[in-house]
Amino acid sequence: MVACTGSGCRRGGAELPRQTPDSLFLGRQEELSRMTSRLEAAARGAPQVVLVDGPAGIGKTSLARRFLADAAAECCVAKASGEELEMELAYGLVAQLAPQLPDVPEGLREPALGTPGGAAARDPIAVGALLLDALGQAQSRAPVVVLIDDVHWADTPSLHALTFALRRLRRDRLLAVLLTRDAHDPRLPHGLHRILHDETTMKLTLEGLALPDIVALQAALGPSALPRWAIARLREHTHGNPLHTKALLQQAPADVLSGHAVLPAPRRYERLVSARLARCGAAARDLVKAASVLGVTCSLHQAAQVGEVPDPLGALTEAMTYDLLEEAPADAVPRLAFPHPLLRAAVYRGLRPAERSRLHHRAAACSEDRYGALQHRVHAAVAPDGELTDELIRFAAEQAEKGAWAAAAASAIAAAGLSPEAGLRERWLVRAVEYRLLAGDVSQAAELEQTVRDMAPDAEQQYVLGHLALTTGRLEEARRRLAACWESCDADTGAETLRKAAEQMAWLCLIQGDAPNIVKWARLGLDLPRGSRSSFLPDSLAIGLAISGRYEEGIRSLAHLPLSGPRQTPGQLDGLLARGMLQLWNGQLPEARRDLREAFAAHRGGGLPYAALVALGFLTDTEYRSGLWDEAVAHGTQAVSLAEDTDQISILAVVHAFTAFPLAGRGDYEDAEAHARAAMQHARTLADVNDGAFAATALALVHTARGDDERTVAELSPFLSEEIAHRSGLEEVGIVAWRPLLSEALTRLGRTDEALDVLIPYESGATARRRWLEQATAARCRGLLEEAYGHREAADQAFRNGLRLCAQGTTCWEEALLHLSYGTFLRRTGKRRKAVAELEAAHTNFLRLRATPYLERCTRELAACGRVTARPGGVRHAGLTAQELTVARLARRGMSNREIARELVLSIKTIEYHLGNAYAKLGISSRMGLIAKLDEEG
Structure with a gap:
């Protein structure tokens, strides 16, 4: 399988008739069939994920395109691709997807999702929720196919947002096709790894073309047939890689391919693209080059500005003729896109350095947001730039104050790369690691760990290495590093660094249950001047004091x-x-x-x-x-x-x-x-x-x-x-609550003395702290224990004390347990009338909570009292699941399906599915029935 992407194909120096991509698609029929079956399942409301992996040039993109052209022709398709040049552009991938979806939520319509006022200032969960909403709306018209090419080069915030959306699909008509060179790439977020390697995900690992496919490819590309042995040698030479095989068939003369000399290496893909670009007129060339600087997709207007193209529509038409650009979905103004990220990269890398820098400077001047302008200025720089470094540092600090950690990290890395001062470079690289940790990009932070380790040790370096070690579970290293931060501080060490080190040390002590040192480190940090961002130090101090017994x-x-x-x-x-x-x-x-x-x-x-x-x-x-x-x-x-x-x-x-x-x-x-x-x-x-x-x-x-x-x-x-x-x-x-659970279990096993030893410290603590809920729990356990000892009056008093405490507090689970325990005790002592009152109170609560094991015990006790409690047909809303009941209650309030989906962060199709199930179980057919039914059944 391979697709010719040029306007004409050449072999042996001769111009050949232009071949369409379809005419050169070879093999992969089994893969197409399996993908089609997954699309059919998705169309029935069972969301699917397909992973296609394999090395560069193996044909992942061509397979996906053929699938979209055939099986998915009637679907709503949203395509995006990662790009090595844009890995630090927050939400760049989401920005590609959004314009292709109908009824996109307002939050995804912003000019640039990576701007300070846009999604960069949000966390990936918020963006993921918006993406989920958009996908839910789109599938109301047709099944949705989301195609993500080069996942390994996508920006991490987008990957987190995409993961969030994919994990919340339940009854959705959606197929996600993810293409990557390596499904085990450590840069991919852990959440996405779980999706890619889940047993429900279909994995297609592409291998090289078979010999018959290469024979067919060679026949399609040229009139002179090669001997079969020469094609076999070519396959062995290229391992059947479609991109390399096609390149050799196009560029090498037949006598070279059929000779006995060592076969040449394929010329770089950039040369093929360069030849096509050279055949364009000046205006089309300028437009394509400008577009390559702006990304895989951009507005036609902005590309024309950057390329200084007077007739952008005419230039775009010519570029499309040579398959260099294509029209992209747009809400209003025309947009363009490269057919493949590799094509954009080839054009971009083919720019002369001076030309590339000049175009980035123009793009910075045309950019409508500060973040985009800074990124273009970074790419335009040809030497360390102190002024630009200072701007990047200010921007990173501003983003950090807002909690936009991904944008802060990208700017910090850029500042480190452009700083003329070695000390400043190291300092901002260290900050970038911290920002990545706070953004949840643990694997990317770890990529820089060795670089940070190799730096001259100072307090900030030790703090960041300690933070990273703590996040990745290396607790002893974390303790050693964070302690070294304090020990190595000097007059140049900022108070904020020491505060953050104390914060992490307090967190470490909290993990290890070291209450005195939680308090110690929290106070050490709080004694320093307050920082500009939120801190866990006040929380650590209060928690440390509380678990030390100093609650007040x-x-x-x-x-x-x-x-x-x-x-x-x-x-x-x-x-x-x-x-x-x-x-x-x-x-x-x-x-x-x-x-x-x-x-x-x-x-x-x-x-x-x-x-x-x-x-x-x-x-x-x-x-x-x-x-x-x-x-x-x-x-x-x-x-x-x-x-x-x-x-x-x-x-x-x-x-x-x-x-x-x-x-x-x-x-x-x-x-x-x-x-x-x-x-x-x-x-x-x-x-x-x-x-x-x-x-x-x-x-x-x-x-x-x-x-x-x-x-x-x-x-x-x-x-x-x-x-x-x-x-x-x-x-x-x-x-x-381990002591009351253990005491109750020991009592039931007849190990009453052990149960008493376990209970006494809990009773004493609850009384000393005057905590009504714990006192009520202790009273129930005491009642069970006294009953086991045969002390009926003491047991009766204990149960009644517990219920009195609950009556003075607020509604709680413990009250239902007390009613059950006391009712069971009364039944065993022959006081059936009183027992029924307690047991019925428990029964009501268990029904409301759907606490099935306890409801069954309560029903047995009532039956022993001569009271048969038949479960009504609508018990606990006819067995609604937690999600069904939650959805039904929100619908009862008058919320639309879309509003419920946003509230619960689920897709609209999932809400429709749960609501449909709720209607069936409740025996109703519309929302009108929810009001009476839910009121009737509690």
Whole structure:
């Protein structure tokens, strides 16, 4: 398979009739058939991903073009390609896709997605959500095919946004075709790697042309047939690579190919393109050259300005005649594009240095945004430029203040490359590594690690290497590097560097459960002048104090925070996450939900990416404890997905664990255990004691819901070890609920004395802290224990104390458990009438939460009381899933499908699918029925 891209093909110096791409497409029928089958599946509402990989010139692009021309001819097609020259241009790939999609959201219509006022100032999740919305709208008309060529050269923010969108396709009519030289390229984000290597992704690894295909290719290119043995030798020489094979057939005389001398190497592709360009008139040549400076796609007007072309339409027509340019989809003004990124690169690299620099200078002058102008000036530079370096440094600093880390990193790297001062070069290369880490581009940051290591050691270098080591799980190296930052500081070391080093050291101590040193490093950092960006130091201090048992002091440390928003400055935001966490641990559930929601939104809007995900994780825990399980499942799933999509590895354990909590309560054992075990694996990777406790608690909740007390005990008993129990705040009540779970399991196993030993420290802590929710949990465990001992009056008193505490607090999951435990106790003591009242209260809550294991136990207890509780046909909304119920509730509020899709960050087709299922299960046919049905069933 190969396609001729020239206006005419030559062999042996003779001009040949122009061949169409179709006439030269050879082989690959099996690949086309398999791709077509995937497109048919996508058209039925099962989204598909196809990966095509192979070396340069093997025919990936030609295969994709033939597929689009044949099987996908009736589809909505959006094409984009990575480009080596634009790898640092934030959202360059998304900017190519957007104009090709109908009804593009306003946020993707900006002149340049990489501008400071555009998407560069947003995180990839926001851009991914907009892209998802656009794809959802497009498929309402026809199946959508998204083709991304040269994925390995795409800018990382676009890849994160694309990954975000692809992971949220459920019932969508969409096929994504991704072309790359190496599917294992370490530069690709981890989230995209997971998609590329998922078992549902179809992988096509292209190999060289077969001998019959080369015979057909040679016949198509020239009248003189080569001997079969010569074609076999040519195939061996080129390994069947279509690009190299075609180049030799075009350029080498027949007697050379059929002779016995060593075959020549193919001339560079640039020479073939140069020959075509030379056949164009001056205006067309100028337009093509200007376009090559502006990118794979650009507006016709801008290319004409840069190339000083008086008749751009005429020049474009001539360039299209020679297959050098083609018209690109446009909303309004005409746009042009190169048929292939390789063609654009050939033209660009064929420019004389002076000509290339001059065109970039013109492009900078014509650019409508500061970011684009700076990039063109960088490409135009021919020597170190102090003035331009200073502008890039200012721009990088501005972007960093906004939290636009990808744009900051690109500018920092450019500044390093253009600086006339060696010291300045090193300093901004080091900053670029930090910015890449904050942007979630861990693999790209790691690419520069050796370069940074080779620099003369100083405080900032040690800080960045420590930050990178911590992010990648090398904790001991991180500790050594961050400590060296402090030890090597001198009069020239900026206070901001030391603050950030202290921030990372406090985070490291938090991971390792070293509460005294969390407080120590947080205070060391806070004693330094405040920096310009958000900092985790106030949060670290409050959390460190809280898990050390100094809760009130921790709350006082956050007195600077206003009660509510806006959260537009670090002073209004820093510490908000910690306040939400401390309120959660203190049982102030509504207040915790408010602060954690605000912290998530504010950190997503320009704060610290990892802090945003921690906030979403603890919001999940808050909603689980509050008995808001639909919200907990939705937010937990979202937190896991966002952490994976942005490579925030250090957050994954805790968000996986919290997501398992409500799933375990609902009896979704397979999903719950998968999340819990993923949490355990991540905790082990980081040697994180805190995350290990959350993961073990998640597994214990699964075992408890299953009624497997032996496994609950086995999971939690290690925390009785003196070495573990007094680390990381595991004994601070309200943080990790391992003691009540373990005490309850031991009681059920008849190991009452052990259960009592486990319970007493928890009871004492809950009482000392006056935490109503923990006191209520302790009272339930005490009631179960006293019942096991045969102390009926003490058990009755304990259960009633727990319910009294719940009545004084807010709605919570613990109250339902208390009603069940107390009702079971009353039934066993012969007080059936009282038992029924308690059990029915529990039954109502279990129905509302869809807590199937507990609902079944409650039903059995009611039956033992002589009360048969038949589950109504519409129980818990007829078995709606969490997503179906969430979608139905939002629809009930009057939100459109598009508004719901944006709220839940899902595609419109997925919303339609969930809503359709909800209608069927509820026995209704339209939104009108949702109002009565959802009200009727709770």
